[in-house]
Amino acid sequence: EVQLVESGGGLVQPGGSLRLSCAASGFSFSDYNMNWVRLAPGRGLEWVSYISGSSNTIYYADSVKGRFTVSRDNAKNSLYLQMTGLRAEDTAVYYCARKGTVLVPAALDYWGQGTLVTVSS
Amino acid sequence: DIVMTQSPLSLPVTPGEPATISCRSSQSLLHSNGNNYLDWYLQKPGQSPQLLIYLGSDRASGVPDRFSGSGSGTDFTLKISRVEAEDVGVYYCMQALHTPPRSFGQGTKLEIK
Numbered sequence: 001e002v003q004l005v006e007s008g009g010g011l012v013q014p015g016g017s018l019r020l021s022c023a024a025s026g027f028s029f030s031d032y033n034m035n036w037v038r039l040a041p042g043r044g045l046e047w048v049s050y051i052s053g054s055s056n057t058i059y060y061a062d063s064v065k066g067r068f069t070v071s072r073d074n075a076k077n078s079l080y081l082q083m084t085g086l087r088a089e090d091t092a093v094y095y096c097a098r099k100g101t102v103l104v105p106a107a108l109d110y111w112g113q114g115t116l117v118t119v120s121s
Numbered sequence: 122d123i124v125m126t127q128s129p130l131s132l133p134v135t136p137g138e139p140a141t142i143s144c145r146s147s148q149s150l151l152h153s154n155g156n157n158y159l160d161w162y163l164q165k166p167g168q169s170p171q172l173l174i175y176l177g178s179d180r181a182s183g184v185p186d187r188f189s190g191s192g193s194g195t196d197f198t199l200k201i202s203r204v205e206a207e208d209v210g211v212y213y214c215m216q217a218l219h220t221p222p223r224s225f226g227q228g229t230k231l232e233i234k
Binding site for chain 1 (some may be wrong): 152156158160162164167170171173175176179182211213215217218220221222224225226227228
């Protein structure tokens with residue numbers, strides 16, 4: 001069974017840092033490209049970042065570029081999101097999501113349960 | 122960036138009745154391979170988003186056949202043939218062709234009358 005479990009969320013002051021983790025199981029993690037997507041209070045889903053299976057290709061949303069860093073450790077079946085310079089508008093539930101391959105091309109076919117990040121003084 | 126526009130944003134439906142959600146993209150999502158890179162997701166209350174439809178009209182594994190997707194190019198539709206109580210939540214369309222970034226619609230909140 002495919003499972004994605006996020007952790008690392010919490011309350012942080014503006015300008016602070018936080019590192020999110022996503023533990024993957026039930027599939028060959030290194031074969032899949034991964035994404036971070038967030039849901040802010042009262043808003044819709046927003047794509048945050050993408051990383052290819054080999055980490056060769058990385059993308060960020062303009063809203064987080066230069067402040068967030070995505071990485072992965074395929075030996076540990078884990079995905080990470082290092083967040084620095086946090087702002088109130090980064091307050092959201094952060095989800096890791098797997099990008100499908102041949103059978104489900106391009107779609108985000110599995111999502112974690114999410115971890116809440118609150119940026120407030 | 123591609124802008125995805127959904128309508129309506131709120132959709133009250135009587136159980137057993139059909140429901141339709143529209144999604145319009147600011148650019149065509151039709152690839153040269155003939156596929157439309159448009160997905161539909163449902164976020165039920167208190168849950169994470171789940172994939173319903175990919176490539177515009179293909180149902181994801183385990184999705185009931187009362188859900189169907191259609192459309193091509195810039196205009197897409199999600200239809201629920203007979204709404205059930207478990208279908209409440211927020212429905213999102215997302216384009217997966219012109220990336221990055223992936224773009225979501227604003228979301229359509231379906232509620233039971």
